[in-house]
Structure formats: C-alpha cells, structure tokens
Amino acid sequence: MKELLIELFSEEIPARMQGKASEDLKKLMTDGLVEAGLTYASAAAFATPRRLALVVEGLSEASQERREERKGPKVGAPEQAVEGFLRSTGLSRDDLEVRPDKKGEAYFATITTPGRPAAEIVAEVLETTIRNFPWPKSMRWGAGSLRWVRPLHRILCVLSDEGGTEVVPFELDGIRAGDRTSGHRFMGPADFSVRDFEDYEAKLTSAHVILRPESRAETIRHDATQLAFAKGFEVVEDEGLLAEVAGLVEWPVALMGRIEEAFLGLPPEVLQTSMKEHQKFFSVRNPKSGRIEAWITVANIEAADGGAAILAGNSRVLRARLSDAKFFWDNDLREVKARGLEGMAEGLARVTFQSKLGTQAERVARIAALARIIAPMVGADAEEAATAAAICKADLRSEMVGEFPELQGLMGRYYAEAAGHAPEVAAAAQEHYAPLGPSDDVPTAPLSVTLALADKLDTLAGFWAVGEKPTGSKDPFALRRAALGVIRLILTDGLRLPLDELILAANKLTDVPDLMRFFHDRLKVALRDRGLAHDVIDACLTGDAADLAQVAARAEALAEVLKTDDGVNLVQGFKRANNILSQAEAADGVEYSFGAERKFTEDPAEVALFDALDAAEAKITPALEAEDFAGAMAAMAALRAPIDAFFEAVQVNADNQVLRRNRLNLLNRIRAVCLKSADLTRLEG
Structure with missing residues (x-):
C-alpha cells in the first residue's frame, strides 16, 4: 500500500x-x-x-485487471451491426464467441482491461x-x-x-x-x-506554516484569549470571524490594541461591526464596564519589534474608520432629537421597496394596518403596535445603516430610545426582523411579536400578489425564510392565529390557498426538524388548516400515542376496519354510514365495542373542543383492545345480511371516531 x-x-x-x-x-x-x-x-x-x-x-x-463480458448482435445479423460491435469492443471477429441465447445464438465478447x-x-x-x-x-x-x-x-x-x-x-x-x-x-x-x-x-x-485550519483557529483563539485575560478583558466570541481569519494567515500572531477614549461611547455593536467588516479585528470587552474597549488583530508574521509597527498602522486605519462611525452616530442622534424618528421616517417615501409594491413608506403603512389587527390576538395594544410600526423602518434612512446595512433594526432600537419611546417600542424596532435564521432567537414580547408577524406577512402576501414566488432553488426575496420566521413565531409563542384571514388582510390576495400551501410546506419542514415523522404531520395537516399551532399540537400528541403499543395496534385495527369497509362499499355501491344498532349484535365482543365507542366519543368530543389533543388521542388509543377483540370474535362479512350491514356500519363508526383526532389513513406502516 x-x-x-x-x-x-x-x-x-x-x-x-x-x-x-x-x-x-x-x-x-x-x-x-x-x-x-x-x-x-x-x-x-x-x-x-x-x-x-x-x-x-x-x-x-x-488497479486490478478487469474482465467485462458484453453481449453483441445475434448470429446472422447484418454485417454492419457486427462490425459496429467489434469497433466498440476493440476486438476482431476471431475474438468473439458464439453462445446460445433466448432466440437462437448471439455473439459475445470478453474484454480484458489490464491493471495499471x-x-x-x-x-x-x-x-x-x-x-x-x-x-x-x-x-x-x-x-x-x-x-x-x-x-x-x-x-x-x-x-x-x-x-x-x-x-x-x-x-x-x-x-x-x-x-x-x-x-x-x-x-x-x-x-x-x-x-x-x-x-x-x-x-x-x-517553516512557519500551520497546515491544518482548525489548528490555526485554535492558536488564534488561545493566544487572543490569553492576551485579553492578561489585561482583565475577554474576547467577544465570533466563530465566523475566527474561521475567516484562520484562512488569511499561515502563521497566526495575535496582537492587541486599545480603542481610543473618544470612540468608547459608540454602541458596542457599531464598534464590533466596524472592526470586523473593515479590519477583521476581534472585539475585546471589559467585563467590569461591559464596553468594547480593545481589539485584537492577527498578523501573519512574527515581527522583530514585537508587532509595534503593525499595531500602529492598524490603529491609524481604525481611527479613521471609527471617526466615520462616530460622525454618522452623532449626525443621526442630532436628527432624531430634532425631528424624532417620525421625521427620519419621512424619507422612506423616497425609497422604493419593490417596483410593484411601492415605497418603503407605503409598506410601513401596510405593516401598521396589519399590526392593529394582529395586536389583540397576541396580547399587544393596537395603538401602540401602530406607533411602533410607523417608526420600525426609520433607521433605513440613517447614515449609520447606510454605512452598515447589517445594523438595521439594532440602530432603530438605539434611535427609538434616544427619541424617548417606551422600551417595548424600541425593542420592537429591533426585533421585528427576527427570526432571520433557524438559530436566531424568537421574539416573545407581544409588541415585538406583532411587528415581526406583520412585517413578514406583508412581505409574503405582497410578493405573492405580484406573482414573485420562489421557484425551484431560486428565492431572491427570501420568502421561504420569511415563512419559516412566521412559523417559528407561531410555534415558539404558541400563537393561535387565523393565518388565512391575516394573509387576506395583509394584501387582498385572490389566491390565499396557494400561499397557505406554501406555509404548509414550510410547516412540514419545521415539524420534521422537531423530530416528527412526515406521515404523522400529514395525518394532522388538512388542506384548509389555518391554525398552525393547533396542527403542531395535534401532530405532537399523535406522535406520543404512536410511541405506545396501544397506539401502534390501534392504527393497525383502524386500517383493517377501514379496508374492509372501503372494499364492501365499493363492491356494494352503497355507503355504510347509517348507524349500527345494538339490537342486531350477537357476540359479546360487539356489545363491548359499542360500549367502548360510546365511552371514547364521550371523551374525544369534549377533549377536542377543549383542544386537549393528548387527551383525545389517549381516548382513541383506548379503543385498541375492544377493536382487536371484535375482529377476533366475529366475521364482518357474515352470511346473514342484517348482521353484515350492522357490522359494516359499526366499522364506519370506528372510522368516524378515529378520524376525529387525525387522518389515520395517511399513516404509513
């Protein structure tokens, strides 16, 4: 080897x-x-x-010598076919074998490829x-x-x-x-x-090259941590920046510098973003003050002066960057204090959101109107929601966000606080974008949830209305991410919302079902990520389901029932009942749904099944009305034993037609009771 x-x-x-x-x-x-x-x-x-x-x-x-056997034309085939076969194999006619085949005899070639x-x-x-x-x-x-x-x-x-x-x-x-x-x-x-x-x-x-990227990253992490610790500081973790910097150097040398006093009043996120995006610096926090007070750069050389010249050069560049950031910050604060965030937001009328959906100002008006509707559904005040919506996009007109677009929302919170808005309004200005990704925190404050839902639903309904839907792998407006954001808000906060009505309110869509199907597809992804099987989700997700939290609760309850022997065996009993019933209805051309009667029972197992169905319905119906899905599923699972006993004791397709009809009607009742909780016909296995 x-x-x-x-x-x-x-x-x-x-x-x-x-x-x-x-x-x-x-x-x-x-x-x-x-x-x-x-x-x-x-x-x-x-x-x-x-x-x-x-x-x-x-x-x-x-490589090993390889022998491949290939079948050719039948004996007596046109000469051109045989010649073509010889060319494809690189053999001569003498190399071919004639062997019996299904329809006579055929040529066979054995091709040997020598090892190399x-x-x-x-x-x-x-x-x-x-x-x-x-x-x-x-x-x-x-x-x-x-x-x-x-x-x-x-x-x-x-x-x-x-x-x-x-x-x-x-x-x-x-x-x-x-x-x-x-x-x-x-x-x-x-x-x-x-x-x-x-x-x-x-x-x-x-030769001063660390080959393994993970080793370079660990060297940077260790040395940066030690430098910061020696000064009583701590490095702000940033795995993405760590991986990037590890790809910029072959021999990492960490060096630490201090941020000048004049810039320490900038928001920490501004300092972090400016240093990360422009300089690839790690931010260093003073745990006592909570401020970002220093930075670490990673050089690719062990300098003779210990890195003094490198630090001096980087400090000059950083000073220029932070001077710009401070200029933007000061200008924005002056405008906010003079005109309020509402004044800053006036400029949104000159910013196009999308050519068919108008300006950002028009979008804000739609979000505000939708927020008024959503607010009481999630425990927020409608007027406060409209106020928060009116300023939630104002920071898009700030100089700071113009320089650092990734700070949108966050700067909105700072400016809202500076303008004197309530803390929950300021928080909503930041959190209404969330969640952006699967690992992002989901807002829980009612006002933030209201704005986050309104923002995403307006986006989805708007782009659906103008025909800009995701196709294949293309999703230029991140609509899949927006839909998953809505779903995470609903599931995390347990929100009971009529999603179809909110979509209609967001934009008078003529095809609400199509967007609801899109939501259902995303919901399936979200629930599978929670560990639920696809067939369990399908059993609980009807085509017109608008209350996604209820669907999730049903699916989780069904999944728990299916972890028990009673649940698994009940499904088998249900499927047996459904199959017998469906076959009889197809053969007889009638529907056996007219109600079974006790007076036509012969076997004690039939009576016991009547009693069990009565007891189950008495529990399932009120449990579903109370949305106690676990209770409803448990009551359904209790049918397992009487259904099994029924099938063991009686022959459904009896010669006596009265008995047969009554037993088929009884099977219909089994089907009806079980289908109240979930569509068990969609379960596999």
Whole structure:
C-alpha cells in the first residue's frame, strides 16, 4: 500500500473558498481514483491561504485487471451491426464467441482491461481534477489555458511506502510535478523536498506554516484569549470571524490594541461591526464596564519589534474608520432629537421597496394596518403596535445603516430610545426582523411579536400578489425564510392565529390557498426538524388548516400515542376496519354510514365495542373542543383492545345480511371516531 501526497501551491486563495475547495479536492481525487480501479483506506484535505493539500492513505499500488463480458448482435445479423460491435469492443471477429441465447445464438465478447500502476492513474485523475475544479471564480494568466482561483505556481505529487518516495510523472501547462514546496512567504527557508505527509507537515511547521485550519483557529483563539485575560478583558466570541481569519494567515500572531477614549461611547455593536467588516479585528470587552474597549488583530508574521509597527498602522486605519462611525452616530442622534424618528421616517417615501409594491413608506403603512389587527390576538395594544410600526423602518434612512446595512433594526432600537419611546417600542424596532435564521432567537414580547408577524406577512402576501414566488432553488426575496420566521413565531409563542384571514388582510390576495400551501410546506419542514415523522404531520395537516399551532399540537400528541403499543395496534385495527369497509362499499355501491344498532349484535365482543365507542366519543368530543389533543388521542388509543377483540370474535362479512350491514356500519363508526383526532389513513406502516 502507498501514501499519496498532493499539494497545489498558488497565490492567496480567498478565505471564504478554502473550506469547500479542500473538500472538493478530496472528493474529486478519491472518486476518480476509485473509478479507475484503485482502493484506499482514508483521505484528508487541508487548506492554507497559499495551498491546497491532500493525503490519501492505504492506496493500492495498481488497479486490478478487469474482465467485462458484453453481449453483441445475434448470429446472422447484418454485417454492419457486427462490425459496429467489434469497433466498440476493440476486438476482431476471431475474438468473439458464439453462445446460445433466448432466440437462437448471439455473439459475445470478453474484454480484458489490464491493471495499471497507481502513478499513472494518479496523474490522469489529478489533471482532470485541476482542469475541472469547481472554483466559484477562476482566472487565467500567461499564455496557457489553465484556469485556477489564483495563479498556480507549483504542484507537489508523490507516492511513498517503506521502499521510498517517487514523484508522480505529471506536467500541466508547463508546471511539472515534484517533491518540493515552500514554507512561509517571509519567514520560511528556501524550497525544501518532502518524503511523505508526516515529513511534509513537520517541515511546514518548521517553516512557519500551520497546515491544518482548525489548528490555526485554535492558536488564534488561545493566544487572543490569553492576551485579553492578561489585561482583565475577554474576547467577544465570533466563530465566523475566527474561521475567516484562520484562512488569511499561515502563521497566526495575535496582537492587541486599545480603542481610543473618544470612540468608547459608540454602541458596542457599531464598534464590533466596524472592526470586523473593515479590519477583521476581534472585539475585546471589559467585563467590569461591559464596553468594547480593545481589539485584537492577527498578523501573519512574527515581527522583530514585537508587532509595534503593525499595531500602529492598524490603529491609524481604525481611527479613521471609527471617526466615520462616530460622525454618522452623532449626525443621526442630532436628527432624531430634532425631528424624532417620525421625521427620519419621512424619507422612506423616497425609497422604493419593490417596483410593484411601492415605497418603503407605503409598506410601513401596510405593516401598521396589519399590526392593529394582529395586536389583540397576541396580547399587544393596537395603538401602540401602530406607533411602533410607523417608526420600525426609520433607521433605513440613517447614515449609520447606510454605512452598515447589517445594523438595521439594532440602530432603530438605539434611535427609538434616544427619541424617548417606551422600551417595548424600541425593542420592537429591533426585533421585528427576527427570526432571520433557524438559530436566531424568537421574539416573545407581544409588541415585538406583532411587528415581526406583520412585517413578514406583508412581505409574503405582497410578493405573492405580484406573482414573485420562489421557484425551484431560486428565492431572491427570501420568502421561504420569511415563512419559516412566521412559523417559528407561531410555534415558539404558541400563537393561535387565523393565518388565512391575516394573509387576506395583509394584501387582498385572490389566491390565499396557494400561499397557505406554501406555509404548509414550510410547516412540514419545521415539524420534521422537531423530530416528527412526515406521515404523522400529514395525518394532522388538512388542506384548509389555518391554525398552525393547533396542527403542531395535534401532530405532537399523535406522535406520543404512536410511541405506545396501544397506539401502534390501534392504527393497525383502524386500517383493517377501514379496508374492509372501503372494499364492501365499493363492491356494494352503497355507503355504510347509517348507524349500527345494538339490537342486531350477537357476540359479546360487539356489545363491548359499542360500549367502548360510546365511552371514547364521550371523551374525544369534549377533549377536542377543549383542544386537549393528548387527551383525545389517549381516548382513541383506548379503543385498541375492544377493536382487536371484535375482529377476533366475529366475521364482518357474515352470511346473514342484517348482521353484515350492522357490522359494516359499526366499522364506519370506528372510522368516524378515529378520524376525529387525525387522518389515520395517511399513516404509513
């Protein structure tokens, strides 16, 4: 067995592309090797800013000889057919065999493909991989035809085992594969050769390159934490920034600077956003004051002066960035204090929301009208909801949001507080966008919930009304996310809302059912994420269901019942009853729904079933009216034993037609009672 080591050395690869690129390299190479007849034990891929690397362990030394048998034309077929078969197999007529077939005799060919050495296969697969690599963006350079994310300088490709190391003979657009690579751009030594992966990784480390992205990230995390701790501070966690910075350096060196006093009064989110977006700095918090008072940058070099010059340069750039942010903040506060948020919101009349849906001001008016309707349903005050809606988009006209769009909503809260609005109004200005994603917190304050629902329902109903619906994987207006946001608000807060009526109120849609189907599809996704089976959801989700919280409650109750033996066996008994009844109704051309009568019973099991159905209905009907779905399902599950006993004791299709009709009507009653809680016909198994 051999070990394959590949390194593709280039100019800097964008950090956002490195993770997927390393996985693509691994998949393309291993899939190609296996398809060509090689086997391997394990594979791992790595990325740094200047290299993609792959190691494949336990690679077979050669592919096995393969024999393939192929059937050809029948004997006596036209000569052209036989010649075509010979061309496709590469054989001559003497190589063919004649064997009996279903309709006479036919020609058969046995094609032998000899095994090939691993090096030959690796070279072919690597060339295909490089030439067809799925970079989001790639470039050409020089006179060659090769495309890569950045100019490709070197290819390292070696096979090694106990006997030594061999370079895979391979050349691509003038780049010849070898066993040499380079370390750090500035701190590394001259090029060096490597024997295998262990030697490769060790020499890279000596040359100031940490190969593994997770190791670089952990180094940054550890060093940043220690720097902050030494000053009594703490690093604000940001896994996304950590992963990005780990993709910008090969030898991370953490350095800490302080934020100037003049900028400490800025909102912490402004400081964090400005430092993260423009400088890729980590924010450092003083736990005593709760303020962001310092920052950490990650250099790619161990500077002789300990990083003093790097910190000085970064401080100058940061000062300029934060000066801009402070200018925006001060200007916005002056406007808010002079004119109020309502004054700032006047500019929304000049901002188009969508060409067919009018301006942002018109949208705000729709949200306010819808908020008045929703407010009493969720425990909020209608007038307060309208007031909050009127200012919820005002910060879109602020200079700060103009510079940092990702701060919309958050700045609305700060400006609402500065304008003297109630805390719940200010909170609603921020939270009405939530939840944006599956991991976001869901608002629970009634006013915030009101605005969040109104905002998303206006978006959905509006785009549905103008025919801008998601198609396939395309969803340019994030309508799936908006629908899931509505569903998470409903389920998390247990809201009982007539969703179809609210959609109609949001925008006089002529096709409310179509949007409701969209909601139902998203609800299925949300409930499956909660662990509910798809057939359980289908059993509780009728086509006209507008109360999504009720659907969820039914589905959860049914799922709990189906975890019990009684529940599982009841479903089987129900299906047996339903099948017998359906077949009889189809054969007889009548509907057996006229009510079974006790006087026609013969067996005690029939009487017991009558009693059980009476008892179940007496519990199920009031339980459903009280929306005690767990109670209703439990009462339904209690039918399991009497239904089983009934089927064991009596023959439904008796010769006596009076008995037969009565028993079929009794089966109809079983079906009717069970279907009150959920459509059990949709359950699988």
